[in-house]
Amino acid sequence: MQVDLTNRLGELRPPFSTGLARLDAMLQGGLRSGTLFALGGEPGSGRTALALALAYMAARARVAALVAGATLDPAEVLARYAARALHRERPLARLSYGDILAGAAWSTADDRAQVTHALETVLRKVGPSLHVQRLAPGDSASALAAAAERLWSRQERAAIVVDGIEALAAGAGASHEAALVRVSHELFALADRGAAVVVTCGAGALPHVATAAHVVAELRAVPSGGPLAPPDDLAALGARKVDLVVVANSRGSGGVVPLRFVPGAALFEERAP
Numbered sequence: 001m002q003v004d005l006t007n008r009l010g011e012l013r014p015p016f017s018t019g020l021a022r023l024d025a026m027l028q029g030g031l032r033s034g035t036l037f038a039l040g041g042e043p044g045s046g047r048t049a050l051a052l053a054l055a056y057m058a059a060r061a062r063v064a065a066l067v068a069g070a071t072l073d074p075a076e077v078l079a080r081y082a083a084r085a086l087h088r089e090r091p092l093a094r095l096s097y098g099d100i101l102a103g104a105a106w107s108t109a110d111d112r113a114q115v116t117h118a119l120e121t122v123l124r125k126v127g128p129s130l131h132v133q134r135l136a137p138g139d140s141a142s143a144l145a146a147a148a149e150r151l152w153s154r155q156e157r158a159a160i161v162v163d164g165i166e167a168l169a170a171g172a173g174a175s176h177e178a179a180l181v182r183v184s185h186e187l188f189a190l191a192d193r194g195a196a197v198v199v200t201c202g203a204g205a206l207p208h209v210a211t212a213a214h215v216v217a218e219l220r221a222v223p224s225g226g227p228l229a230p231p232d233d234l235a236a237l238g239a240r241k242v243d244l245v246v247v248a249n250s251r252g253s254g255g256v257v258p259l260r261f262v263p264g265a266a267l268f269e270e271r272a273p
Contacts, residue, residue, distance in 0.1 A: 013032070013156070013157050013194075015029045015032040016030050016031055016057055016060075016063055017030045017057055017061070018030055019056075019057045021270065023244065025253075026246055026253050026254065026257075027249070031058070032251065033157055033196050034191055035214045035215060035251055036213045036214050037196070037199070037214070038199055038209045038210055038215065039198060039199065039219070040201050040205065041200075041218055043202070045221065047200040047201075047219055048069075048072075048163050049080065049261070049263065049266045049267075051198050052081070052161070052163075054161060054198050055130065055161040056126060058196065059130040060126060062129055063155070063157040063159050064131070064154060065130050065131065065160075065161065066131045066147055066158070067130070068161065069164050073134060075101060078119070079101040080266035082115060083097035083265045083266050084267050085119075085122050087262065087267050088267070093114065093265075095111060095115065096264030100115055131147075141186035144162065144190060145193075148190060157194075159198070160190065160196070160198070161199075162187065163200050164201070165209060180205055180208035188212040213248070215251055216246070216249070217247065218247060219244055220243045221240070221241075223241075239262045239263075240260075241260060241261075241271065242259050243257070243258055244256070244259055245257075256273070258270065
């Protein structure tokens with residue numbers, strides 16, 4: 001069987017950075033076309049925030065990025081990105097993405113100016129490359145394949161981020177575990193056509209999704225042994241230590257990426273081990 005490796009593995013298309021130097025090193029430079037990246041974690045572990053960060057980095061690299069999820073909407077995605085941009089520029093800011101989404105961030109002129117500037121930063125950096133699609137009950141991976149085709153018609157590279165693969169597996173007429181495996185292989189086929197695909201799932205679903213993934217990683221909480229030291233003390237925004245554990249990687253190496261996660265700011269940053 002003849003196989004065009006340069007097309008299948010995306011060697012002619014450069015990887016885009018994940019924004020995390022240690023993870024980029026494990027992935028041989030970043031996330032490549034033709035890769036299915038499975039990200040698991042317990043509720044509240046930050047898997048949605050990290051998946052959105054990967055979509056943001058793809059869009060910054062002018063990769064057509066589609067974020068799809070059953071519970072995400074464009075306003076929430078934009079609020080998360082605005083909070084991330086705000087806290088990257090003002091590390092001690094106390095406005096959360098919930099404040100932005102609920103309108104509380106517009107109560108003073110100073111807050112309004114900060115959030116407006118953050119929104120402008122996001123729109124300038126991702127431009128028209130970021131798209132959001134809400135998954136409806138009964139949607140399948142084929143709907144994502146159709147969306148990918150539309151993205152490819154406009155840009156050479158595409159990244160598909162599915163937040164909560166369990167939604168695609170629901171109501172599939174088979175056991176939940178079997179449905180997870182089937183949907184994972186359907187998304188593998190989408191990656192095989194040249195997309196970079198990122199899927200999130202609960203920790204219990206990760207072994208089933210891992211049957212098709214090239215890269216398997218899990219976010220795990222780390223006992224902090226006390227509050228984070230200033231200037232990283234953002235307890236009001238839920239700042240805490242987590243580890244991104246790459247447990248399988250056919251694209252490179254495995255290991256641990258130590259992170260600081262600030263949920264209210266939708267922000268991940270590398271920390272010392």
